[in-house]
Amino acid sequence: MTFEEIGIENKYIRAIEEMGFKNPMPVQEKVIPKLIQEDCEDIIALAQTGTGKTAAFGLPLIQKTNPSFKHVQHLILCPTRELCLQISNDLNAYAKYDTGVKIAAVFGGANMERQIRIVKKGVHIISATPGRLLDLIKRKVVKISKVKSVVLDEADEMLNMGFRNELEAILKETPEDKNTLLFSATMPNEVRKMANRFMKNPVEITIGKKNVGADNVNHISYIVHARDRYLALKRIADYYPEIYGIIFCRTRRETQEVADRLIQDGYNADSLHGDLSQPQRDKVMAKFRMKHVKLLVATDVAARGLDIDNLTHIINYNLPDDLEIYTHRSGRTGRAGRSGTSIVIANLKEKYKLQIIEKQINKKFDNKPVPLGKDICEKQLFHLVDKMEKVEVDNEKINAFFPAIMHKLDWLDREELIKKFVSVEFNRFLDYYKNTPDLNVPESPGKRGKQKRTANKHASEGFARFFINLGKTDNFRPVDVIGMINDYTNIRDINIGEIDILRNFSFFEADKLFTEEILQGFKGKVFKKRKINLEVAEGKKKEVKSDSGRTKKMKGFKKGSAKRKEKRKRRRK
Template identity: 70%
Template sequence: MKTFEELGLEHSIVTAIKEQGFQNPMSVQEKVIPVLLENNETDVIALAQTGTGKTAAYGLPIIQNVNTKKSHTQFLILSPTRELCLQIADDLSDFAKYKNDVKIAAVFGGSSIERQIQLIRNGAHIISATPGRLLDLVKRKVVDLSKITAVVLDEADEMLNMGFRDDLEAILKSTPDAKNTLLFSATMSSDIRAIANKFMFEPVEITIGKKNVGAENINHICYTVNAKDRYLSLKRIVDFHPEIYGIIFCRTKRETQEVADLLMKDGYNAEALHGDLSQAQRETVMNKFRHKNVRLLIATDVAARGLDVDNLTHVINYNLPDELKVYTHHSGRTGRAGKAGTSIVITNLKEKSKLRTIENQTNKKFEHKQVPTGDEICAKQLFHLVDRVEKVEVDDSK
């Protein structure tokens, strides 16, 4: 394993990232950083799961390559949601802690456009943006993409899933031909390949793990139940994991709210996240969840896209997803940064063939388990309580 210094990063950047707790490069960083530092004109397709260190993989070379003697925008990073857009801008600011002259701006919908316009007019070497808001600013002639050195498409598959293809194409057409394009995605779909063929030149492909396959350190578990017992089974599964901190994915906004309401009524520390919430409500829920004041986030797939939360212990699919890429994205939210995680599906007998398809395509086997009994839950919670008590430190001097 190489060190950050051996990858070619300058001392000020290495100092900043080590203060963030990074000691050694992760796999995607070790493969991508040298390519971007050695040749600024190389297009790159990197296939890696969320939580594998992608932001640093492109962010560190970008910070190093910024020409602070020029005030125009040089690097553009596009991502699917405001949460991820803000997270990327925050991470880059941390990486540039000792490069104070690097200016970074985040632009996204659902927030004051006037304030974002002012930020850009004050100078932004790097812009982290969602496609819709950026295109609006380009049309207003606030953002000039004519001198862009590189464009990063982060979670490109999610942006396409969310219907941003036309926006992405319009943005890419506004950038110069002599730039490099960096595409980061968890899966390689035909839509991703079409974008690459149209806007990239002989890209270097870097795959961490296998294409369209989830992380290796995730345990995949299946509980097969009758449809009428789905909610009761969910409660028992949650009860069996006293330290659970996770996301429960539901198919519809209505189902999401119903499950969240039932869990809260039954005394669980839960909140709903779906498209009917206002931006202010969404931010309140997300802040509670990030600070672990809420342990269970019940969410639709769309509402949770681009959501970036570390240290999730579990992802629970209240229903088996219809598509492999949806299951891959869901499960990839746990087991991040080398930590172990658990991905659970609650399914019924009619879905056996769909389950086998996911197993065959991911080359992973689900561990089939029985829903925990009341006695098993009581025993598990008792052992958990004893373990916590044993770890309590007592000051005998008082």
């Protein structure tokens, strides 16, 4: 099928062919013929990022724009500055031979006065982030009462970032008879609720399966002790000499620490997180796009909206709290028909999360051993040999020096010469990985009953372990723990460790530097009409009954602990 066959006019085909597009991608084949119609239905399109969504909605919107009308005719909402600019740039490229169509980008973190001047000159299509657009609507600069179409691009990401209120306020300003188009990689309940509220009998188009990863992405897991996570990361980076990817961490602090350690250890790395100013962020991204930085260590929020087609690897240094985010992370590689690899570095406590993700993406993880020093040295050696074999020689420039080189090296035989050239680069790997330990974690023998998972554990290094009087009988879930910590402390980057949800109570680990803030935040709080009791699990042994009913020793409480108080309350009931 060609672009002409699905209804795109020649002047736009000419522009996109110059951009390297010959035939429409699957999402474009399905969306464009519907959207290009004047009486188009509302559309929900479920497709991964990097599948050609921008052209799927952008080409029809440009073609349907009437330049003689000076008001805003089409509105595109997206989660981040980067995506907003990318959409605007792409649409301007599509409209290269239709100079009458005016397109503007409106986003936060940039000069508002300049954006106001552009909008006041008259624009037909606006690509915007919700916050800045709502600000301009309130200032009466942008009027959207006559828009024909509203596109919600990466709707799941916008809701994850907390833009629900802004989106609802913007959509209320638009006319009832507009055309609404929702593009999303996943379809969580929040997105479904928004679609039900603001869309009219939408047609649903799915490219691939709902909430699953791209077909050409391999999913690999490495199981290590938590303390060895960084060492495993370095080995993985060394095992893939041509790696060009993003390393995802959960908090800004961890992101910066990992990036600093990688730079110190000689890797071409940098960080991207919320503490960077916009100029700093732009500088990092420029270096990453030019491949001066090969490993970008980032938080999920900071990386949203990045669109880089040729990433080879995504590395999950930590799994996200919301496992659906894994689909977004892994979808950043394997784009535009290329293959990609998504790697998870996990500990034994996190293996159950891998099983949940497997069901979600309908794929199995290839659980591989962490490369040993000899494996890495072998991989690097043959990579070096391949590079040497394929290097292009500029005879014209080197011939002048060649006699002197031959004279200098003519005492070496062929084999010795090859060994010395290889060793120039290779020796550093041999030296570093000499006598390095095996980081792989053997599976523990015997049963792994619930009674072995819980209270008699020490907190991991750098964490405090907390007891809370809520469990499975209260429909208490790990996501509730994370939400409570965020909401009750008003701190969004507290690192959270293992969470054990048991029948009548639970344990969780959190960064010990925030122990007081967490204890204070939970004071007087209620969960589903039940008063919350939270304590630090300390090092004294007490006998408690496990979920199996057996009595056992437990490290965790001083006299008068929360658990014993909870038992007394239940007896009185």
